Amino acid sequence: MIFGIFKEELEMRFLIIGGDAAGMSAASRARRNDPSLDITVLERTADVSYSACGMPYNIADPSNPMDALVVRRAEVFREKQGINLLTGHEARTIDPAARRVSGVTEGGQPFTLAYDRLLIATGARALTLDVPGADAPGVMALKSLRDGRAMKAWIETREVRHALILGIGYIGLEMAEAFRARGVAVTMIKPRPGFLPWLEEELADVVQQEVEANQVALRLGPVLHRIEPGGRLTAVFDTMTADADIILPAIGVTPNSEIAAAAGIALGPGRAIAVDRQMRTSAEAVYAAGDCADAYHMVTGERAWVPLALRANRAGWAAADHVCGQPVELPGITGTAVFKVFGLQVARTGLNVEEARRAGFDPVKAVVTSRSRAHAQAGSSPVYVQMVGDGISGRLLGAQMVGREGVAHRINAAATALFARMTVENFSQCDLAYAPPFSPVWDPLLTAANQLKKLL
């Protein structure tokens, strides 16, 4: 026999703020872990569980509706998983002492919910332009599915001939390709020099040539002063002006951590919510996961904010597991990322030379040009590799790669080596796969490691 008071204790209330990758991963995982858990998710928009990273590819494709990116619909979470998913609910304040979250619905109704365990999975948002006219119609960031729908509708209902992208990062480059796929002329402008400053210069040059070969105009240096609204928008920079039918600010993202900070929860680098290896914040019974939270970087050993999808999903699971009393230990990230830009694959893992120096290492680098396939094999193309090791310990610190094929997955070997804290010497001895259609006998990563060994 279970009395009311015991029943309440058994039905722990797990409240989640945010219904995207981390939040819904946590909700689903918690439900699988514990059928009796009381799980509530507060999502301020109408959309949950969608592939945000897929938006540029969807926008490029007129035949594919934006809602194809929805991985699981809200009703599935509600009806099949018994998750109390409250869309149109924006959380505004957390009271960790009282274990309560308050907010307001889309309809303006205030609400307050009590929790036993809270997960903050509020994600990140696109940085906005701080100039007059930044809110003019046609200035459109791309972060939420709502943003994606709005942008696709804008392209499809107007005569969009010229897109202006402010900033040159993953999303900007993916969107440059998407616009070009739809026949839209593209100009990318950023205020600082260096096309992709985090990428080894020789590799960045290869990417820049590919972007320019696909008729994307690049301007490095102009500082934006204002945007003039109208039938066509006019962006006024210090040294030039540019007309466009759509302007995409892609100048970076920032964590939605204000609600946590206001509750006295500690923030880490980039003002992301600081979490330990169990996804716990500084407040009791409060977890954070996803793009709003930080992680330990396994190469530096320091906290880092690298908001990417795999970590968001993994952290969501980990938070749910810990809430359900399971042992959890997420060692951290190695900063692995890959993107496609026109015919190129661009990948990185670990630290570049500058990051390694800042982290206190003695970075030594090798830059090699290898091939994607064997000697005399048709279809082979160059693979550019940069590899960084530590001159003191011999440890592998990072790798970057650019090429037309075989880059996106090759980087995973280096990522695994970083996770295992391998030396360059050890990594150079790994038994990587060879067959003529896929690789030279010495994989490009091994060629880079062999070169780097000599310099260490």
Add this chain to the structure above:
Amino acid sequence: MIFGIFKEELEMRFLIIGGDAAGMSAASRARRNDPSLDITVLERTADVSYSACGMPYNIADPSNPMDALVVRRAEVFREKQGINLLTGHEARTIDPAARRVSGVTEGGQPFTLAYDRLLIATGARALTLDVPGADAPGVMALKSLRDGRAMKAWIETREVRHALILGIGYIGLEMAEAFRARGVAVTMIKPRPGFLPWLEEELADVVQQEVEANQVALRLGPVLHRIEPGGRLTAVFDTMTADADIILPAIGVTPNSEIAAAAGIALGPGRAIAVDRQMRTSAEAVYAAGDCADAYHMVTGERAWVPLALRANRAGWAAADHVCGQPVELPGITGTAVFKVFGLQVARTGLNVEEARRAGFDPVKAVVTSRSRAHAQAGSSPVYVQMVGDGISGRLLGAQMVGREGVAHRINAAATALFARMTVENFSQCDLAYAPPFSPVWDPLLTAANQLKKLL
């Protein structure tokens, strides 16, 4: 001032038997290490330094001459590198006590050469059929460049409509594809059941379907009795006969270790020459490298014979380095291999369940079907993964993968994890690359590791 006797001591004589991957890698590396070294290579054919693995792709392509596979011509070694490269020289006996090698030239001239350090890099040869008619014209193995030239000439100078391949392995499957590319009908026959018995059954079924979908007839079970020569060859099996214009025995390879065994040098598994981590054989001053030699398997810790090109090149370098007085320690192999068969990539690393059991582990496996790209991304195809872990230690023991894209390089992450002796739990935490055109958020290898964790 250097007197004659000192000069002779300084000019150490490094003799190499075999001028393919391991032998020529060693010769070149030794020259780079030491400009004064006296380096002689004995090669019984006329060909050195060619990409043997590229032969099936070359045979498939009528526009590409077979000699395109030559990586570096003999004259380059002789003239630019000062290597005394003796083609048409077959070594027949080694006298380790006297440090002498004797043999005979193509012209029938006997020779004897003294050495200070000897490298045996005699490679492997195709196993021959032990039936009447095995030497009939049109029964053609594919191992040396000479074999490749002969086979290509046979195809191009006769009306070859039907090829019979005996055995189903990497080379047989690559050649099946090459024959089909040239419009030749193909039948593959092997005596034992199991299409690819080393591959997880679910994965092997996918490969078998792909092979059959490309009009390759498969017969598992028939035992070959004899081959009847003639304008068309007739292969007579216990239960059937098959006519063919060319018959390719692809029933495996065996190390060319007889010369070593006759000199009293110890052999290891598969009768390959046993070497330590410095490529030293049991005889003083005698090294072995390449397909004739064994290696330590880093998962089992035991000696293994896995004749593949990367190890051959690496072992050649290592032998040369050790001869030149440099520290050398090759930890070993993890049995990584990949091949292409029609539209599929097939890859493996480490141990399968049966191999793991034989090595004394308590193997537990997971088999998952994932996707090559993200949710809703165009062009995605299934990726089949099998992963094996040790039920006692939790250690990752091996992985196999089949798919249309992203398999050949993905396997390298698992190969690196095996090298680092990672547990399945650790591997499941690796920060692998994600972008919608290249992967689901959870890479197929991570999905397999997540599943396997639950079973361990």
